[in-house]
Amino acid sequence: MERTEWPLWEIFIRSQHGLAHKHVGSLHAPDAEMAVKNARDVYTRRNEGVSIWVIRSADITASSPGEKEPLFEPANSKVYRHPTFFPMPDEVKHI
Amino acid sequence: MTTDRDLFDYLLRLADSDLILAQRLGEWIGHGPVLEEDIAFANVGLDLLGQARMWFAYASEVETRMTGRGRTEDELALLRDGGDFRNLLLVEQPNGNYADTIARQFYFDAWHQLLLTKLARSADARIAEIAAKALKEVTYHVERSTDWIIRLGDGTDVSRARMQAAIDVLWPYTGEMFTADTTDRVLMVDGMACDPESLLAPWRERVGAVLSEATLTLPSAEWMQRGGKQGVHTEHLGHVLAEMQWLQRAYPGAQW
Numbered sequence: 001m002e003r004t005e006w007p008l009w010e011i012f013i014r015s016q017h018g019l020a021h022k023h024v025g026s027l028h029a030p031d032a033e034m035a036v037k038n039a040r041d042v043y044t045r046r047n048e049g050v051s052i053w054v055i056r057s058a059d060i061t062a063s064s065p066g067e068k069e070p071l072f073e074p075a076n077s078k079v080y081r082h083p084t085f086f087p088m089p090d091e092v093k094h095i
Numbered sequence: 096m097t098t099d100r101d102l103f104d105y106l107l108r109l110a111d112s113d114l115i116l117a118q119r120l121g122e123w124i125g126h127g128p129v130l131e132e133d134i135a136f137a138n139v140g141l142d143l144l145g146q147a148r149m150w151f152a153y154a155s156e157v158e159t160r161m162t163g164r165g166r167t168e169d170e171l172a173l174l175r176d177g178g179d180f181r182n183l184l185l186v187e188q189p190n191g192n193y194a195d196t197i198a199r200q201f202y203f204d205a206w207h208q209l210l211l212t213k214l215a216r217s218a219d220a221r222i223a224e225i226a227a228k229a230l231k232e233v234t235y236h237v238e239r240s241t242d243w244i245i246r247l248g249d250g251t252d253v254s255r256a257r258m259q260a261a262i263d264v265l266w267p268y269t270g271e272m273f274t275a276d277t278t279d280r281v282l283m284v285d286g287m288a289c290d291p292e293s294l295l296a297p298w299r300e301r302v303g304a305v306l307s308e309a310t311l312t313l314p315s316a317e318w319m320q321r322g323g324k325q326g327v328h329t330e331h332l333g334h335v336l337a338e339m340q341w342l343q344r345a346y347p348g349a350q351w
Contacts, residue, residue: 006129027131030246037239038131041138 008057009035011042013049021053029054099161101281102219103154104181105288107171108278108324110150111182114172115332116203117144118339122190132193135239139200142232147172149225173343177332184323185268187332191261194254197243198261204237205301206272209294218286241305248309255310262306263314270319273298278324 006028012021024043029035035054044052063071075081120140127133151168158165166174185203190196211233214226247258273295275283282288303313322328342349 028129029131034242034246037242038135040235041135042131045138 006030009039009054010057010060011035011039012053012055013039013043014051014053015049016047018049021051024048026057097281097285097287099157101278102287103157103161104278105282106150106154106157108181108183110147110154110171111180112186112203113143113147113150115180115182115335116186116200117141117147118335119186119190119199120196123196128193136196139236139239142229142236146225146229146232149228153221153225169343173340177328177336178326180328180332180336181324181326182328182332183268183271184320184329185265185271187323187329187335188265188268189331192257194247194257194261195265197240197247198258198265200236201240201244201305202265202269202272202302204233204240205298205305206269206294207233208237209297209301210289210291213289213294217288222287244305244311245309248306248311258309259311262311263316266314266316267318267320271321271323274319274321276324 007030008026009029009032010026011024013024014021027035027038027042029038032054036052039052039054043049117140120136120143123136124133124140127136148168151171154171155165155167183203185199188195188199208230211226211230215223215230217223217226244258247254249255250258273291275291279288279291283290306313
């Protein structure tokens with residue numbers, strides 16, 4: 001009998017003091033509910049987080065490393081895109 | 096009027112069931128069907144071991160009150176003989192295949208959650224405190240085992256057949272969880288423990304609903320095994336204790 005593997009899921013955890021979910025790794029699970037539970041058991045043992053996102057690895061579309069130049073190089077030399085030319089009043093210094 | 100001896104006995108029952116089940120789950124480590132399950136069941140086992148320690152710690156204090164010198168957690172866990180253990184017969188049953196383990200776990204977790212919910216309102220502050228803390232872990236345990244009953248039951252023909260067999264074979268060990276004896280009654284009267292019989296109806300309802308969703312049949316056998324709480328155990332406990340205790344008995348006082 002052919003041995004089949006459960007689908008692979010990518011796991012994202014948001015920590016107690018974080019604002020964004022961070023990618024922490026992957027695991028296998030038969031479905032989304034079990035993926036969340038497995039992520040809780042595998043990736044939150046040491047109080048790493050308070051929120052779990054799971055997504056099938058197959059559903060992730062990623063940019064190709066070979067296309068790094070045309071996708072990201074042009075942004076390197078466009079200094080006018082950075083909001084660094086506005087004088088900030090003292091009252092809003094810490095935005 | 097609850098004596099220290101009654102309380103000590105009651106605490107050992109809770110501690111021993113957690114301890115032996117934790118030991119059984121430990122046997123799966125490195126042998127789980129997939130890595131994630133290996134870790135998950137190890138976590139459940141560790142949770143139960145932690146709960147056992149809390150019950151043992153309290154039992155130790157009660158024994159000190161009774162006799163002047165209470166045994167330590169280690170002594171209670173590792174130096175008592177089988178006849179002095181008070182765990183449910185259910186938890187000493189062998190791991191078998193994964194369906195057997197899941198059936199045992201589900202039967203236990205469903206009861207454990209109901210019990211701890213009531214004990215969290217115990218008239219004994221320490222029991223209430225330990226139960227409240229354990230309840231958070233056990234709520235997760237019962238969700239997990241429920242998920243597996245459903246997935247294995249409503250799964251392939253092979254998984255359903257094994258799951259049904261496991262459910263049937265372990266059914267006679269479930270009655271013990273709901274039978275009250277003298278110790279239970281004494282603690283009940285003082286509001287320190289709940290009536291085990293009061294847990295039966297909600298447990299049956301929960302188990303029935305989950306088995307139904309898992310396309311499994313609720314067993315109907317009436318006759319139930321008993322004796323664990325009184326120290327009368329199956330042969331299996333001997334093997335569990337041999338593995339768990341041999342090191343402390345062979346090298347007394349050994350430490351990491």
